[in-house]
Amino acid sequence: APFHMVNVYVRGDSLAEFWAMAYYPLVLLAADGVRSAERGFRRKNVALLALAYAGLILSHNISALIFSPFLLLYLLLRLPLRQTRSSGLPPQSLISSLQSPFLGLLLAFALAAWFFVPALAEKGLAQLGPVTEGYFHFSNHFRGWDLVQTTAVFDYDVAGGQAFRMGLAQAVTAVAGVAAIFYFLTQRRRGAERGERSDSPAPARLVFILLTLAVATFMITPGSRPLWEHVPLLDFTQFPWRFLSVQALAGALAAGALALLPGRRVIVPLAALALIAAALIGLRPDYLPLTDADVTTAKLAQYEWFTGNIGSTVSAEYLSTAVQPRPFTSPWLN
Numbered sequence: 001a002p003f004h005m006v007n008v009y010v011r012g013d014s015l016a017e018f019w020a021m022a023y024y025p026l027v028l029l030a031a032d033g034v035r036s037a038e039r040g041f042r043r044k045n046v047a048l049l050a051l052a053y054a055g056l057i058l059s060h061n062i063s064a065l066i067f068s069p070f071l072l073l074y075l076l077l078r079l080p081l082r083q084t085r086s087s088g089l090p091p092q093s094l095i096s097s098l099q100s101p102f103l104g105l106l107l108a109f110a111l112a113a114w115f116f117v118p119a120l121a122e123k124g125l126a127q128l129g130p131v132t133e134g135y136f137h138f139s140n141h142f143r144g145w146d147l148v149q150t151t152a153v154f155d156y157d158v159a160g161g162q163a164f165r166m167g168l169a170q171a172v173t174a175v176a177g178v179a180a181i182f183y184f185l186t187q188r189r190r191g192a193e194r195g196e197r198s199d200s201p202a203p204a205r206l207v208f209i210l211l212t213l214a215v216a217t218f219m220i221t222p223g224s225r226p227l228w229e230h231v232p233l234l235d236f237t238q239f240p241w242r243f244l245s246v247q248a249l250a251g252a253l254a255a256g257a258l259a260l261l262p263g264r265r266v267i268v269p270l271a272a273l274a275l276i277a278a279a280l281i282g283l284r285p286d287y288l289p290l291t292d293a294d295v296t297t298a299k300l301a302q303y304e305w306f307t308g309n310i311g312s313t314v315s316a317e318y319l320s321t322a323v324q325p326r327p328f329t330s331p332w333l334n
Helices: 002-011 015-034 043-059 061-077 081-087 090-121 168-193 203-220 222-230 240-260 264-280 297-307
Strands: none
Touching: 002 015, 002 240, 002 264, 015 043, 015 061, 015 090, 015 240, 043 061, 043 090, 061 090, 061 203, 061 240, 168 203, 168 240, 168 264, 203 222, 203 240, 240 264
16 A cells, blocks of 8 residues: 555654554454354463554554554454354353454553553643644544546645545545455355355354545544544644545455455466555655765754754643743754
8 A cells, every 4th residue: 555655755753653554453463362252261362462552553543543443343343243143042152152352452441551552641731732833733634536547547746735645546446345255145145045155254253344445534534533533632633634544455355355256366476566666656755865974953953944853853842831931943043
């Protein structure tokens, strides 16, 4: 997905968000390992879920915030409800299947508590206005009909937010994957009517892919504005197009459904080449030949004076509430 390269080569200060995208599939794989009631309680599976989810929280808490509802959706869809209804013992089976995921998530929160608990509990001790105001208010960054770029090669230009969109090849591949999912589900249903059994992906996984792709895309559009206005903490995400990360995962999973089609030996390599070419051909990273000798106290002070960025953040956010008025330059430069 082009959003991988956008985080590294366009935004630059979003490497943490780049790492977080790697945790999404790992968390789902770990969740898959603990969801089954037949396997019973296994410490190894619980520990893997805890480490994966805690790693996501510690890599980028905003990414963890927007991905967590999709993780819960996956866990709910993977509950053995059909087995439970037919077994005659619904409470026992359901509780057994919830035990391991619950313990895994609880342990993950415990492992990451030293980081996210102060971030939430001590919000009133820091100046958070710059985080969600002005340019950083979510209302400035929705994508409507301009959600998908119209050029075959992805354009990394930041003008008009061009880089913060889906790539055309990415969108086409995701839509083709969705069509493949519906084709597969239709074939599976017909096979079931004929009494055939299938070892292919369970419908719950495919439903998760479809729902995640639809919801993540919806959250980027203006139609989701009521949610952005009322869901607690969501405004700290700042940019609705940050859901491109979740959408990229769902689009990749949907594209994987192309491997279920009869012509997969041709379709899959062509789709892979198209995605790679569309994402990389237009990438023109700038090389800045900086050395340690170029970073001096004087140059840092000049940078602060020129940009107004004090400290290590963009807008001097997270300063103590006691820092009034906010400094706009360094004592050294004065």
